[in-house]
Amino acid sequence: MAHHTAGVDERSDRPPPPLREDLVLVDAGRDRHGEPQWSIQDPVTNRFYRIGWLEFECLARWGASPARIRDEIAAQTPMQPSLEQVLELVDFLEHHRLLRAGPDSTDRLAREAATGAAWRKLSWWLHHYLFFRLPLVRPQRFLGAVVRALPWLFSRGMVTAVLLLGLLGLVLVVRRWDHFTHAVMDAFSMSGMLSFACALVVAKACHELGHALVATRLGVKVAHMGVAFIVLWPMLYTDTGESWKLRRSRSRLAISSAGMLVELGLAGLATLGWVLTEPGAVNSALLYLATTSWVLSLAINASPFMRFDGYFVLTDLLDFPNLHERAGAQARVWLRRRLLGLDEAWPEPFPRHQRRSLVLFAFATWLYRLVLFLGIALAVYHLFFKALGIVLFAVEIAWFILMPVTRELQHWWSHRRAVPRRFRLAWLLALGLLLLLACLPLQTRVxxxxxLHAERELTLYSPFPARLETIAATGRVEREAALVRLSEPDIRRRELAQESELDLLEAELAGLLDADDGRNRDSATLALHRVSESGRQAARREQQRLVINAPFAGEWQRFDRQQTPGQWVATQEPLGVLVxxxxxxxxxxxxxxxxxxxxxxxxxxxxxxxxxxxxxxxxxxxxxxxxxxxxxxxxxxxxxxxxxxxxxxxxxxxxxxxxxxxxxxxxxxxxxxxxxxxxxxxxxxxxxxxxxxxxxxxxxxxxxxxxxx
Known part of the structure; x- marks a missing residue:
């Protein structure tokens, strides 16, 4: 502790390195509490850093020692900063390379150079595998020309017309909902997936163009547009980082919400177009565009739990920058105070109800990201061959899930001596119970x-195409009860024809017995008689097959209650089941x-x-x-x-x-x-x-x- 205090004392009397001369300080208006705020623009990295009144006063006196800065602020303003706050600002500026290189910075840069290029490190490859951006175009001149040539795009009349047409499309689709759902299900094929991919590119291009045009209209420079790869998945992006120059949060809100609004408008117009067009290529294209735009806008972009449009819209609505980081910091301190009893100071002072909302938002964000990252890890595992899939799966789990948990557990372990005794005993008891429950053989069910079905059941069919005469009603039947009676006119005609032929043959046989040559013709006539008798018996057997009896007692259930006598039934058409x-x-x-x-x-x-x-x-x-x-x-x-x-x-x-x-x-x-x-x-x-x-x-x-x- 003495060594740490000595280090602070040594730094307090030594002026920090001067600020970089290319930095730009931009007035960012006032926050939701009415306090002034500013943004520091780094033109090299095109990044903006929001600072408050205290940091501004420190920068106004930059060049003096941290101790003198503290004293002057305390004497000349109502604020009473601590020396640690001033030193934290020095560390922040140095960490983000906003200071000119001093002796300490030179030594640090030399050490980094001696360790080798950044790309040689595993962490560099992991970071760039998980996320990297590829700028493609610098569209500022084109965007400016579009904004000047098409001012009506940003008029209230245009917005109202698109809104009304989109609502009309939704109303008409609801009236044809069954047709719409069937069309969507039919689209899930190989060619349909390719069409959905093309519609996705169109929707995202319009989405990013909406961001860029609104930003240009509000005077924000769009440095570049391109493709960002998140876990090797390509996504279009627009660099609107300079929107932090805007003083009004409503202007920033307009830029962040422009993409979703354009995509929703596109979805509404495509939905209306699908309803009004006849089936064909154009109708299918509008279906793909409508469904893709609705899903992307409502299910993905609107989520505030990832750094998509929904998050930036929420931060601009609340005028609450860095919502994820600040809410997460509040939630971590809440956990440490509640679970470990640590008397840690809150990162920022908030009213109790606001702190509770931030903690709940952080928990919801963590849960959402846990499910999302697990899904991404499984997707990566299945998309690549097994060896690479296992490695990438492990990287996803380690980087997004295990690493944040490990960092927090390390903090808990480093502060274990500050945990009150009653919390230690409670944790030991809880861990012991969990270990006991985990080791006891309690799992007894698979x-x-x-x-569930009957062990003996029989589905009845017609033996050949026939006409339905009678069919038993659903209910309990006894063994040998007639369930279905069918008829086939051709079989009956054959039977009658065979009977007529038999009558003629029998009469002929009776006359032949008195003829002179009767003995010679008797054998041939008897043979014809036997053939005709066999044909008649076969016809009768087929007729008997058309009467279907129950082979066992059970419950008779008809499949089609619309079947009525006189209808013809096919051999593949089930008549009922006996259970x-x-x-x-x-x-x-x-x-x-x-x-x-x-x-x-x-x-x-x-x-x-x-x-x-x-x-x-x-x-x-x-x-x-x-x-x-x-x-x-x-x-x-x-x-x-x-x-x-x-x-x-x-x-x-x-x-x-x-x-x-x-x-x-x-x-x-x-x-x-x-x-x-x-x-x-x-x-x-x-x-x-x-x-x-x-x-x-x-x-x-x-x-x-x-x-x-």
Missing amino acids: SGPGV APSTWVIDAYVPQDEVHRLSPGARVRFLVEGHTRPLAGHVTSIGATRAEHLSHTLLAARHGGPLSTYEDPEERGKLRLERALIAIEARLDSPWTGGRQAAGQLHIDAERQSLVGQFTTWLASVVIRESGF
Whole structure:
């Protein structure tokens, strides 16, 4: 502590290096509290740094020692700054290279040069892989010409017309909502994806052009426009950094919101155009443009949790620069005070209700980014080949998730001696309980989606195209009861023709017995008689097939209640299903990693979707290998189910499972009376396993699976 105080005393009497001569100080008006503020412009990096009254007074006396600056400000203004505040400003200016190189700066630069170029460091590559920008054009002259030539673009009449036309398009689309949703779903194909990509480029180009034109109209120089790569994903950008020169927050708000407003207007006009045009190339292009613009504007750009337009709009509305950083600082101190009992000072003084809002906003931002970065990491893993995908996945997790958490935990550890004793005991007790719960074998259940259906059921079809005569009503039927009666006129005509021919042959046989040559012709006539008899019997058998009886007692359910006598039915058209309601089984799928904990005979509970009372049963069989195909399309994601599938290229009509799942069959203890089949969740009593054991098994399976390149 003495050494630190000595260092502060030594710096307090030594004037800091002078400011760079190329810096520009811009009046930024007043903040929401009415205090004056300024912006320091660095023309080399085109960056702006917001400062307040205290920092301005320090810069006005720059050249004196920090101690003298403090004393003069205290004597000449109402403020009473501390020496540490002045030294913090010196460190800030030096860190951002806003001071001329002094002896200390020269030594630091020499050390940096001796360590090698920045691109040789891993951190440089990580930063530029995660984010880098590629300027393409310097559009200032073009933008100025457009603003001068088209002043009506910024008129209230233009904005009102676009708004009204967009609202009209939305109203008309709501009236044709089914047609619109079907058109969107039909667009999801390979050519449709390419069209969506082209529409995305057009929408984003208009978005960035909106920023640039409004900035130019308000006198802000647009240094350049280009492409920014965020985790190798290209995004157009516009450099409007000089908007901090504007004194009014409303002017900055106009620039930051211009992109979203242009994109929303484009979406509304494209929606109206889709409604008014006939199906064709233009209609499809407008559909792609409308859907892309709506999704980008409302789902991505409007989010205040990332540094997109929604964030800058919110900061300008609140006139609260650096909202993420300042809210995060408040939330970190709140956590340290609440969880560790540290008596840390708040980074900035705020009223209690405002500090609470900032803390909640920071927590929401952290949660949003956690989900987003996990999704990006998984996307990166799947987009590249396995070896590179694993490396990039690890980089994403380490850089965006583990690194911020590690920095905060390091701060906690460095201040561990300042944590009150009661907080230490509470943390030790909580960690001990968590460790005990993690090690105790408490996990006793394995779950998976399944379908409940009768063990014995029969779907009935017509044996050949026929006319429906009668069909039994839905309900309970007995064995051998007639369910469906069909007729086929051609078969009946053949039967009648065979009977007529048989009558003639029998009469001929009766006459031949008295003829002289009867013995010679008797054998031929008898042969014809046998053929005709066989034809008649075949026709009768076909007629009998047209009467479909119940092979067992059960519940008869018609598929199509619109079928009426006199209609013709095809062989592929189901007439109904006969269900034996005495025994019900469940076909379910559980993760492959959990199957070692299951055994035949284990008790199960099946929770049907929409029901609260579980059905009891037991496991009858467990698949020996991974299930390849899905036996019930009701569980497929494309039909609203929970399992991801894709169509088997070798066996058309069958769906292959994407995940490694094992098929489980279970049987209910009592009959189910809720319908022919039902989807739900199967819960199986399994061998006890702790959370630690479960995590170890999962981790080992992941390592084994991902180690095969």
